[in-house]
Amino acid sequence: MTQKINRRDFVVTGAAAGISLAIPAKSHAEAPAVITRSAAAPLVISSGNGNRVKNGGTQTAVEKAFSMVTSGADVLDAVVAGVNIVELDPLDNSVGYGGLPNADGVVQLDSCVMHGPKKRAGGVAAIEGVRTPASVAKEVANQTDHHLLVGKGAQEFARAMGFTIEADLNTEKSRQLWLEWKRRTDPLHYLDPKTRADALQRVRMDMVAEGLIDREHVYGTINCDAINSKGEICGVTTTSGLAWKIPGRVGDSPILGAGLYVDNDVGAAGSTGRGEANLYNLSSYVIVENMKKGMHPKDAMIDACKRIVANTIEKRLLNSRGLPNFDMSFYALDKQGRYAGVALYDAGSYAICNENGAQTFKMEPVFPGHSTD
Numbered sequence: 001m002t003q004k005i006n007r008r009d010f011v012v013t014g015a016a017a018g019i020s021l022a023i024p025a026k027s028h029a030e031a032p033a034v035i036t037r038s039a040a041a042p043l044v045i046s047s048g049n050g051n052r053v054k055n056g057g058t059q060t061a062v063e064k065a066f067s068m069v070t071s072g073a074d075v076l077d078a079v080v081a082g083v084n085i086v087e088l089d090p091l092d093n094s095v096g097y098g099g100l101p102n103a104d105g106v107v108q109l110d111s112c113v114m115h116g117p118k119k120r121a122g123g124v125a126a127i128e129g130v131r132t133p134a135s136v137a138k139e140v141a142n143q144t145d146h147h148l149l150v151g152k153g154a155q156e157f158a159r160a161m162g163f164t165i166e167a168d169l170n171t172e173k174s175r176q177l178w179l180e181w182k183r184r185t186d187p188l189h190y191l192d193p194k195t196r197a198d199a200l201q202r203v204r205m206d207m208v209a210e211g212l213i214d215r216e217h218v219y220g221t222i223n224c225d226a227i228n229s230k231g232e233i234c235g236v237t238t239t240s241g242l243a244w245k246i247p248g249r250v251g252d253s254p255i256l257g258a259g260l261y262v263d264n265d266v267g268a269a270g271s272t273g274r275g276e277a278n279l280y281n282l283s284s285y286v287i288v289e290n291m292k293k294g295m296h297p298k299d300a301m302i303d304a305c306k307r308i309v310a311n312t313i314e315k316r317l318l319n320s321r322g323l324p325n326f327d328m329s330f331y332a333l334d335k336q337g338r339y340a341g342v343a344l345y346d347a348g349s350y351a352i353c354n355e356n357g358a359q360t361f362k363m364e365p366v367f368p369g370h371s372t373d
């Protein structure tokens with residue numbers, strides 16, 4: 001089922017029929033089209049990198065979070081401990097230590113957390129020198145009256161909370177990749193801003209095509225959400241943001257309602273992909289509100305994708321089909337333990353962990369092919 005769907009067909013057919021247009025995906029394991037689970041069976045869901053690296057230990061992020069959730073740990077503590085594995089692992093260059101740096105070669109990290117039952121939240125943005133921004137975001141939620149600390153203030157807060165501040169979070173690999181980017185883009189720095197933005201995007205995509213960086217790591221991020229047997233729901237999103245971004249650029253990951261939203265009565269949703277598109281649409285909030293109206297997580301996410309399509313009109317952001325030329329992925333679970341991972345295109349994966357262990361599925365794409373097609 002790989003028929004081409006263009007923007008016009010999608011908008012007209014989707015609006016008229018009022019139904020999901022998701023194309024069933026082949027999965028790493030077989031992704032069920034609709035997943036229904038008994039109420040409050042413990043479950044963890046994350047982006048695909050939550051079931052990839054172990055940082056030298058024995059568990060991936062979803063396995064760690066699930067084992068903690070089922071041992072009675074606080075659900076937020078569990079998902080943060082899970083994503084800490086990815087943040088600390090130098091092999092994942094989308095998150096935390098070794099995350100791809102900004103245009104100046106400095107690793108700046110973003111994260112937010114939400115605690116469903118306590119209705120508390122915290123975030124940090126453009127924080128430097130701390131390998132685990134998700135843990136700092138959790139301290140913002142636990143220790144302060146605020147929801148978001150940025151830059152130097154976030155770093156000073158982390159220092160006061162006892163976090164180690166390091167001069168440089170680059171690994172040899174992330175530094176080499178930045179040097180390669182710098183080498184390719186330096187001659188372009190004096191072009192007019194539009195040409196330069198196009199050129200910078202082209203260089204990123206060339207580096208993906210050449211296999212130097214993973215397509216998912218251009219906006220690499222991990223989102224992880226969980227529900228325990230009491231129906232308590234928490235979530236976390238953490239990232240090094242857009243590779244080689246303008247210093248100070250903050251994406252969707254640390255912004256409540258964009259990179260993450262949790263409503264303990266409804267469910268949780270989070271994102272990876274082009275933060276700017278998500279910031280414009282506050283998709284995680286939209287997804288949770290859709291689920292509140294009774295939508296299955298999958299349909300709730302397809303609707304959020306439709307909004308992104310409808311609000312993406314600038315030519316520079318459209319591909320030859322007139323659709324967004326970037327990737328955007330969402331992950332969600334609801335109070336009944338139903339879950340899904342939906343992406344604009346046929347790219348990326350999501351992971352879950354439940355009583356059957358950890359599994360990775362291909363995302364359910366709204367459109368066939370890739371963002372660049």
Ligand code: GLY
Nearest residue numbers: 241242251273275
């Ligand atoms: N979604 C990660 C970012 O855009 O920063």
